[in-house]
Amino acid sequence: MSVLAVAEHRNGELRDVSFELLTAGRELADAAGADLHVAVISGDAEAFAEELNREGVDAIHAVTYGDEFNHDVYVQAIEALAADLDPTFLLAPNSVNGLDYAPAIAESLDLPLVTDVIDLAYDDGLVATREMYGSKVETTIEVDGDRAAVTVRPTEWPPAEGLGDAEIGVVDVAIDESAIGSTITGFEEAAEGDVNLEDAEFIVSIGRGIEEEENLELIEELCEVTGATMGSSRPIVDNDWLPDNRQVGQSGAVVTPDVYIAIGISGAVQHVAGMKGSDTIIAINTDPNAPIFDIADYGIVGDLFEVVPALIEEFE
Amino acid sequence: MKVLVTVKEVAQVEDEFEIADREIAAQSLDxxxxxxxxxxIEEGVGMVEDGVADEVVSVTVGPERSEETIRxxxxxxxxxxxxVWDDSLEAAELLDPSAKAKILEAVVEDEAPDLVLTGVQADDDAFGATGVTLAERIGFQWAAVVNDLDLDADADVAHVHRELEGGVDEVTDVELPAVLTIQTGINEPRYASLRGIRQAQRKELDVRGLDDLGLDGSIADGPLTLTEMYEPETESDATIWEGDAGETAGNLAEYLRDRGVIDA
Structure with a gap:
């Protein structure tokens, strides 16, 4: 029995989730009585393999083909490794790239797929915990049959540490280039402009709770009287109410201010990924069960249209 | 060029709700x-308006209620x-991405689109996997999490941006036919006009059962079983300032002054 975890890297560096996958993989391997194998594909795969050699890893397979992520290469490489290792469980990150290859490999290997998993257990079969309805509920899902592919939510497991004694092998996979249907031509960074959220020490962020574009004036005024830098959650930027460079979250800026005030933001995992490193988090929300309160240090359960004007008054 | 857009009616849960038998009570669902x-949809309709595509067709898997959504x-x-609907699907608590992809595959075989557009994920079960699963099944190329799309129909290629984490886009050329999963923010979805709503009543809405697609109810017996649904234990250890707006704002202002982030 074996668990095969597929590491993720970008721009010459392993991403944090790769080390978290090792922890999740080791826990699952222990519960199921399996070995933990790790695959690292493309880029400087051999150097990545050395880095991934943490405690609990039994074997690492480095596939040295290509530079950056390409899903066709990943699918072919994992198919080749699976033919050899016959893994019981395949683990991938629930990242933008993970979701670009894991469903395809699960389908091609005929593995049941559970995505965005926040907890895993093994009891004569895989039991996965995942959220639904925007984090309002958690569900447990039992997988029938012996095998499964799972994508694991970043930051749910601690990174694996310590030096391991894994067997590292370089695998020469014959990639069929005629089957590669997409070509990466480059990368673009979102324009930074005149806002630098990453350096801000005091951020006031606004979310869906603001309801209408014209109501943003209220938050602008608050930022003006307090000297805070204004950020936002994704829906505000999607609506073009604020430019891209105001977005805090997984696909925007990752910020670490002294104080972060989240106003009318429910606290979806994508937003939290960008601001949980703030020293102090203060939430203002009408819903006392909003997930933002799970990570907040201080909170006000109330209507922002009443609280914010009162707050502005305090500083005028 | 023909575009197929998959759409889903999703349930949104109100702030207060109850769970019974692994389901949220209907009165708390919108x-x-x-x-x-x-x-x-906006991306697909825009392609027809721009003369890049000849026809845009939508497909949904859902009960009669979901006709409101597809209208x-x-x-x-x-x-x-x-x-597409069937009693066996009604009975299933959880359709896994593979089952959804099998249904959509049968529709793709009938419709023969050059391009399939799906959302990145559904707001309710949030698997985020159906589009790529479908691509693998039907032998199309694909790209997940597309936030910029420029279709070159003559060259049979889609120039896309994939939105990676941390404000970085991957710029990729995808050969057609392809499945692209569309990210929010790629465009500005229009509101339906009154004229559009009237016209929609006269447009063709074809209802198909699994039989019509050469499938049967066994498709709903997937490998995943939903065994529990519960409200997560709150992990909050936040200090909640109590009182009316004036009092709570006062508490917050005092904290910010003490903390030294504000001089005023």
Missing amino acids: YDLNEWDDYA MALAKGVDRAIR
């Missing part, structure tokens, strides 16, 4: 068009729509 699919797609400019 149904709406999946947010991501709204952007996929919304028609009102926004989709040419015609297909709704």
Whole structure:
């Protein structure tokens, strides 16, 4: 029995989730009585393999083909490794790239797929915990049959540490280039402009709770009287109410201010990924069960249209 | 060039709700068009308006109630729509991505689109996997999490941006035919006009059972079983300032002054 975890890297560096996958993989391997194998594909795969050699890893397979992520290469490489290792469980990150290859490999290997998993257990079969309805509920899902592919939510497991004694092998996979249907031509960074959220020490962020574009004036005024830098959650930027460079979250800026005030933001995992490193988090929300309160240090359960004007008054 | 846009009616849960038998009580659920699919519809309709595509067709897998959602797609400019449903699907608590992809595969075989647009994920179960699973099944190329799309129909290629984490886009050329999963923010979805809503009533909405697609109810017996649904234990250890708006704002102002982030 074996668990095969597929590491993720970008721009010459392993991403944090790769080390978290090792922890999740080791826990699952222990519960199921399996070995933990790790695959690292493309880029400087051999150097990545050395880095991934943490405690609990039994074997690492480095596939040295290509530079950056390409899903066709990943699918072919994992198919080749699976033919050899016959893994019981395949683990991938629930990242933008993970979701670009894991469903395809699960389908091609005929593995049941559970995505965005926040907890895993093994009891004569895989039991996965995942959220639904925007984090309002958690569900447990039992997988029938012996095998499964799972994508694991970043930051749910601690990174694996310590030096391991894994067997590292370089695998020469014959990639069929005629089957590669997409070509990466480059990368673009979102324009930074005149806002630098990453350096801000005091951020006031606004979310869906603001309801209408014209109501943003209220938050602008608050930022003006307090000297805070204004950020936002994704829906505000999607609506073009604020430019891209105001977005805090997984696909925007990752910020670490002294104080972060989240106003009318429910606290979806994508937003939290960008601001949980703030020293102090203060939430203002009408819903006392909003997930933002799970990570907040201080909170006000109330209507922002009443609280914010009162707050502005305090500083005028 | 023909474009197929998959849409889903999703349930949104009100702040207060109860769970019974692994389901949320119906009175706490509001149904709406999946947010991501709204952007996929706009992308597809825009292609027809720009003369890049000849026809845009929508498909949904859902009960009769979901016709409201698919009529919304028609009102926004989709040419015609297909709704697939079956009693066996009604009984299933959880359809896994593979089951959804098998149903959509049968529709793709009938419709033979050059391009399939899906949302990145559904707002309710949030698997985020159906589009890529479908691509693998039907032998199309694909790209997940697309936030910029420029279709070159003559060259049979889609120039896309994939939105990676941390404000970085991957710029990629994808050969057609392809499945692209569309991210929010790629465009500005239109509101349905009154004229559009009237026209939608006259557009073709074809209802198909699994039999019509050469499938049967066994498709609902997937490998995943939902065994529990519960409200997560709150992990909050936040200090909640109590009182009316004036009092709570006062508490917050005092904290900010003490903390030294504000001089005023």
